[in-house]
Amino acid sequence: MRALHIAFKDTLTRFRDRNGLLLMFAAPLVLAAVIGAAFSGISRQPVDVPTALVDEDRSPASAAFVEGLRNVEASGLIAITELTSAAEAREAARLGEYRGAVIIPAGFVAAAGGGAAQVEIYTDPTSVVGSAVISEAVSRVAAGFNARITGAAAPVEAPAPANPFTDGSPLAYFAPSMAVLFLMFTLFDAASSILEEERQGTLARMLITPTSFAPLLTGKLLGVFATGALQLTVLIVATRLIYGVQWGPFPGVALMVVSVALAAAALGACIVAFSRTEQQAGIASAAIAMLFGILGGSFFNMAAFPSWLQPLSKLTLNRWALDGFTDLTQRGLSTAAVLPEAGVLLGAALLFGAIAVLRLPRRFVR
Amino acid sequence: MDATRPIIEVNSLRKTYGDLEAVKGVSFAVRQGEIFSLLGPNGAGKTTTISMLSCLLAPTAGNATVAGHSVREQPLKVKESIGVVPQDVALYGEMSAQENLVFWGRMYGLSGARLKERVAFGLSFAGLEDRARGKVSAFSGGMKRRLNIAASLLHEPRVLYMDEPTVGIDPQTRRRILDTVKELNAAGLTVLYTTHYMEEAEELSHRIGIVDHGELIALGTREELARTVGETDVLRLEVSFNGADREGLPALLRGIDGVTAVTVNATDGSGDGGVLIAASDGEAVLPAAVMALSRAGAHVRRLELQEPNLEAVFLHLTGRGLRE
Ligand SMILES: Nc1ncnc2c1ncn2[C@@H]1O[C@H](COP(=O)(O)OP(=O)(O)OP(=O)(O)O)[C@@H](O)[C@H]1O
Numbered sequence: 001m002r003a004l005h006i007a008f009k010d011t012l013t014r015f016r017d018r019n020g021l022l023l024m025f026a027a028p029l030v031l032a033a034v035i036g037a038a039f040s041g042i043s044r045q046p047v048d049v050p051t052a053l054v055d056e057d058r059s060p061a062s063a064a065f066v067e068g069l070r071n072v073e074a075s076g077l078i079a080i081t082e083l084t085s086a087a088e089a090r091e092a093a094r095l096g097e098y099r100g101a102v103i104i105p106a107g108f109v110a111a112a113g114g115g116a117a118q119v120e121i122y123t124d125p126t127s128v129v130g131s132a133v134i135s136e137a138v139s140r141v142a143a144g145f146n147a148r149i150t151g152a153a154a155p156v157e158a159p160a161p162a163n164p165f166t167d168g169s170p171l172a173y174f175a176p177s178m179a180v181l182f183l184m185f186t187l188f189d190a191a192s193s194i195l196e197e198e199r200q201g202t203l204a205r206m207l208i209t210p211t212s213f214a215p216l217l218t219g220k221l222l223g224v225f226a227t228g229a230l231q232l233t234v235l236i237v238a239t240r241l242i243y244g245v246q247w248g249p250f251p252g253v254a255l256m257v258v259s260v261a262l263a264a265a266a267l268g269a270c271i272v273a274f275s276r277t278e279q280q281a282g283i284a285s286a287a288i289a290m291l292f293g294i295l296g297g298s299f300f301n302m303a304a305f306p307s308w309l310q311p312l313s314k315l316t317l318n319r320w321a322l323d324g325f326t327d328l329t330q331r332g333l334s335t336a337a338v339l340p341e342a343g344v345l346l347g348a349a350l351l352f353g354a355i356a357v358l359r360l361p362r363r364f365v366r
Numbered sequence: 367m368d369a370t371r372p373i374i375e376v377n378s379l380r381k382t383y384g385d386l387e388a389v390k391g392v393s394f395a396v397r398q399g400e401i402f403s404l405l406g407p408n409g410a411g412k413t414t415t416i417s418m419l420s421c422l423l424a425p426t427a428g429n430a431t432v433a434g435h436s437v438r439e440q441p442l443k444v445k446e447s448i449g450v451v452p453q454d455v456a457l458y459g460e461m462s463a464q465e466n467l468v469f470w471g472r473m474y475g476l477s478g479a480r481l482k483e484r485v486a487f488g489l490s491f492a493g494l495e496d497r498a499r500g501k502v503s504a505f506s507g508g509m510k511r512r513l514n515i516a517a518s519l520l521h522e523p524r525v526l527y528m529d530e531p532t533v534g535i536d537p538q539t540r541r542r543i544l545d546t547v548k549e550l551n552a553a554g555l556t557v558l559y560t561t562h563y564m565e566e567a568e569e570l571s572h573r574i575g576i577v578d579h580g581e582l583i584a585l586g587t588r589e590e591l592a593r594t595v596g597e598t599d600v601l602r603l604e605v606s607f608n609g610a611d612r613e614g615l616p617a618l619l620r621g622i623d624g625v626t627a628v629t630v631n632a633t634d635g636s637g638d639g640g641v642l643i644a645a646s647d648g649e650a651v652l653p654a655a656v657m658a659l660s661r662a663g664a665h666v667r668r669l670e671l672q673e674p675n676l677e678a679v680f681l682h683l684t685g686r687g688l689r690e
């Protein structure tokens with residue numbers, strides 16, 4: 001019970017601290033956007049949006065529609081690749097080869113004569129810019145096309161995407177990478193609050209209450225974990241809402257959040273267990289968080305790393321966290337795919353946690 | 367519980383830090399309902415003793431019981447019986463007064479209506495009812511001190527430890543704290559108080575233990591202690607040193623026939639200070655002492671033959687002043 005009160009107090013104070021909030025939320029959100037933009041070029045000249053096109057109708061009308069889209073392409077908004085089957089186009093789009101697929105179904109010409117001519121658009125809903133560009137291109141063509149062929153109002157309907165495409169945008173990588181990087185900063189700092197409490201005398205004061213060190217330590221560590229789990233959850237929701245990042249199936253994300261937060265909390269406790277002063281802990285924390293960030297691929301996509309760096313990168317928590325999260329955000333895999341990463345992280349949590357729990361009482365109880 | 371049994375019994379309590387023996391086998395007992403002071407200079411071992419009696423430090427040897435519980439075997443029971451006011455304010459600056467009290471109340475196992483009631487008591491005790499929601503970091507030093515005391519009273523302890531609660535605070539706050547100690551004691555609380563201010567020990571305590579270099583060198587009521595000085599007189603001289611060799615003065619004065627102990631205090635940077643001289647016959651050594659001082663270049667501005675007080679006791683027992 002006392003452990004819960006301590007954890008609650010620590011979590012509450014952290015979420016109240018304005019500078020803490022900047023570090024926990026503002027910094028990763030802004031940096032993810034900046035780095036993401038730098039890698040995608042969204043903020044600079046718009047890149048032609050890669051679009052798959054399938055003409056299943058093979059009629060003069062549909063050929064004219066295709067020509068209309070080619071005209072749009074010439075003005076540089078989209079880059080069309082014609083494919084032969086709708087299934088192939090959907091699959092290619094799902095794999096992120098294209099940002100969307102435009103399908104002119106068989107029966108298009110028949111429908112154009114009488115009722116509603118239909119063109120299907122499959123776009124990646126998380127790629128806000130991509131879907132907007134494709135929708136805009138198709139409706140531009142559809143407007144002129146109707147006037148020319150039928151002379152009547154033949155609305156082109158764009159159905160909602162049949163399946164959610166995974167996100168090939170850089171944010172699917174940098175949203176989790178920045179979240180993990182700043183989770184480390186936050187949790188290492190949160191773990192060192194036990195040193196702060198030692199300095200300000202509140203640790204001794206807690207030890208003078210009828211509370212032994214075990215529940216006290218449990219409370220402190222629980223507070224660090226809770227802070228991390230909350231921070232990740234808020235960042236996931238925020239990047240979903242602001243950047244449209246798709247984080248994948250709930251059980252998988254929840255498992256990753258818990259494993260990453262536990263591992264980072266335990267490593268933070270470990271750093272504290274080997275530090276004499278707050279300052280020492282601060283320096284060690286910053287160094288480890290940066291090193292882990294760089295080696296673990298928080299700043300550069302580790303796919304671009306030379307092969308000799310790969311094993312080194314696998315020594316960092318960030319790498320495993322990122323592998324797990326991007327299985328979900330980039331590769332669209334299911335919960336089962338993150339089990340190995342979650343397992344490694346939980347193992348690390350156990351190892352660091354055990355070292356910390358063995359060492360911390362000796363450090364603080366005299 | 368037997369009301370006549372001492373509430374704190376300390377038996378040959380010892381603490382060593384490596385080669386340093388901070389507390390050298392101290393024994394004393396504190397009776398139910400009294401204010402007991404440990405008086406001693408910096409480094410005497412007061413905090414170390416209090417920490418062992420709070421189960422914060424494990425004794426190297428010896429034992430102590432508090433409210434009948436051994437500090438070695440039943441630390442949680444001991445902790446339930448005591449309230450400890452830390453030497454420095456130990457509160458959360460980023461939390462409000464009320465949140466601090468709620469947290470510390472919970473750490474003492476309080477909850478529900480009783481927690482609410484005790485937090486309300488704590489706020490009123492500290493005089494902070496209208497600042498209950500204010501952040502502690504924005505409070506004045508005096509307000510923090512009061513809250514610091516209130517936080518150790520929430521669980522209605524039987525004994526209150528106060529470790530130098532008046533160090534480094536303004537006279538007004540100090541006055542208020544001393545009055546608070548007396549009020550709490552009048553309401554039935556036993557108080558174990560440590561200080562290096564003789565006046566505080568004299569004003570507050572029923573009994574006083576004088577500690578020096580980890581040893582309890584005297585124990586008793588103020589009057590009993592004064593009697594240990596026996597026939598010794600104590601001369602207090604206020605002196606302008608005028609650049610006189612202050613270091614050399616004690617040796618010079620001790621050389622006078624009949625002088626048993628000397629201490630020289632500088633009270634401030636102005637070059638003024640006090641000289642205490644213990645002698646079997648104060649009047650007899652007075653002329654020689656004044657002569658010796660003026661020959662050394664110091665100028666005596668005021669002098670009095672003192673009633674034996676705790677400072678004289680300390681001087682008598684150690685040959686040094688409390689504040690050297
Ligand atoms: N953790 C420690 N490690 C080593 N020595 C210590 C430690 N704590 C205290 N000491 C030493 O033990 C002795 C007694 O210290 P203590 O703090 O008990 O004195 P005190 O009477 O409370 O002094 P003050 O009036 O300055 O608070 C001192 O010499 C001090 O330097």
Ligand SMILES: [Mg+2]
Pocket residue numbers: 412413414453529530
């Ligand atoms: Mg002390």
